[in-house]
Amino acid sequence: MDAVCSDLVAEVRAFRQRFPDVRYVDLISLDIPGHFYGKRYPIEMLEKVAAGSALKLPQNCVLLGTQGGLFKIGDYCFNDGDPDAPRRLVPGTLKIVNWEKQPLGQMLITSDGTEKPIVFEPREVLVQVLKRLAGKGIFPVVAFELEFYLFDRQLRDGLPQFARDSLTDDADDQPNMHIERLSRFSPVLDDMVETARAQGIDTTVITAELGPGQFEINFGHLDDGLRAADWAALFCRSTRGVAMKHNYRASFMAKPYLQHPGSGMHVHVSLYDEAGNNLLAANGQQPLRHAVAGCLELLPHCMPIFAPNHNAMRRLSGTVNVATRASWGFEDRDACLRVPESDAKNLRIEHRLAGADANPYLVLAAILVGLEQGLEAGREPIAPLNEDRNSGIDFPLEMLEAVRSMQSHEQLREGLGDEFVNVYCENKRQDHLAFLNDINAREYRWYL
Structure with a gap:
């Protein structure tokens, strides 16, 4: 043995x-x-x-x-x-x-x-990206943040209902970011955190988010990108299970309500060398700018990964703190790529575009490929939103267009693997067509 x-x-x-x-x-x-x-x-x-x-x-x-x-x-x-x-x-x-x-x-x-190994297995795709970066002396430190909604366990006419307060049995109508909402839903939230910790996940900050029944739970930073993605995947499974135990339904659906904010997957990434030096902070943060440029250039071709279904595309509709173009900025939550204020040791990029229902292994893999190609190309990025509120690069907001853009991009195919890109794009194309292959009541109401 x-x-x-x-x-x-x-x-x-x-x-x-x-x-x-x-x-x-x-x-x-x-x-x-x-x-x-x-x-x-x-x-x-x-x-x-x-x-x-x-x-x-x-x-x-x-x-x-x-x-x-x-x-x-x-x-x-x-x-x-x-x-x-x-x-x-x-x-x-x-x-x-x-x-x-x-x-x-x-x-x-x-x-x-x-x-x-299965070349199109999401975890295997990330493994290969991390191995290639390690061969170049690049070692990511990663932290995920996941937003989700709580609903009543039972749907009504197929539609989700606001979560009921476990203390007062009222619908959740607290103002956004209200700290008392954490108290009102503390039994289920505390159980989610403790259960995640039992899975080995380092859960940290809990936030009552903007939408009714919407929360965010953050994870600690890890110098093992694969394990960080494992945490995100396992957290979704345990959170859904705990919610059901408390007679709620937890969902990472990207846009469950048109009139309320969607749920995102925010990924913090910094890059270090073998000696522990932050690569992004070197030479007056010039590598940071190059990495940003690479991510922005690749981002429009990664949309089937960041917004993997019809509903996830709905989230990118101009609501608060969600970018509608590939953009970046310092301490700016309207940007796809936010650079949080930090010291040189902890300088990092927060990638904010992905929906909460995206595949964490693939999201991280796509982000790292963008950073890798940006560092190698050494180009300057477009102006940050802090200097120009109109700065940005258009990206597709319709699935079939997004799939075509991803499938034809040679650098992305090189970074993630030809066979994976072919398989993934065809899976998304057929999944989208299957979703559209239904005549709903609204269609009859409009066109009958």
């Missing part, structure tokens, strides 16, 4: 000793739309997998559409025999699930590091 297997077996045995009532563990991985898929394993079988027994799942699970269906993408899904692909356990991710009625565990799995 090699050292990795030995450590995994020790991890499983320690978990079984700590949680003797757990009989099953969910082995989970994120697909292209950002949903977890996987299998529920008896805890005894998990120990065998940790010791080296084969772990395989269908390769095409990664290609599932938003509603779980398979699309024909090249030879995948229908002409390839639906082959299995090897997966492995991700060390350190075996954690208790405390929002289910019965004791349960969960653990991340991935194709990275196996004999045949």
Whole structure:
């Protein structure tokens, strides 16, 4: 048994000793739309997998559409025999699930590091970007911030209802950013934070956001970008589960209400060398400007990643603190790229464009490719919003146009991988067409 297997077996045995009532563990991985898929394993079988027994799942699970269906993408899904692909356990991710009625565990799995990694697996895409950056002496430090809405658990005529106050049973009508909202919803929010911490996630600041029932929970900064994206993915799963336990529905849908702010995924990224020096702060912050320029130039071609569905595009409609063009600025929340005030050691870029329902592995991968290409090109960015409120680069606001822009961009294909870009764009194109393939009541009302 090699050292990795030995450590995994020790991890499983320690978990079984700590949680003797757990009989099953969910082995989970994120697909292209950002949903977890996987299998529920008896805890005894998990120990065998940790010791080296084969772990395989269908390769095409990664290609599932938003509603779980398979699309024909090249030879995948229908002409390839639906082959299995090897997966492995991700060390350190075996954690208790405390929002289910019965004791349960969960653990991340991935194709990275196996004999045949899946090149379009989101986690694998990020792994390859991070490896390439490390080979160039670039080491990101990353922190995610995720906004979400609480709704009543039951929909009414298919529509979400404002969350009811657990103390007064009134609809949430507190003014935005009101600190008392945190008290009124503290039972569910406290449980979300403690549950996230039980998953190993360093949760920090909690904010009552602008919309009714909208909140934001921040994570600590990590010098492991892959683990930071793991945290974001696992947080979405645990938050939904805890909300259901408290008779709420938590949603990371990007734009659940037209009249209220959408929910975003804000990603803070700084770049360091092997000695721990902040690369963005060198030479009077000139690398910062180059990195910004690269991100802005690439951003219009990454829109299917940052706004991965029809609803996410709705969020980019000029509401407060959401950019409608690729822009940047110092301490400016209207910009796609905000440079927060900080000292040289902590100088960073906050990428604010992605919707909360975007895939965190792919969002971070796209951001890092933009930063990488900007540092290498060494170009000056457009004027910041602090100097020109009209500064910005247009980006597509319709999915099919966005897919065409992404699929044809050579630098993005080089940065994220040809096969991934082909598969991802076709998945988004077909998913969007499937969404549109419905005649709703409004269409009959307008055109019948």
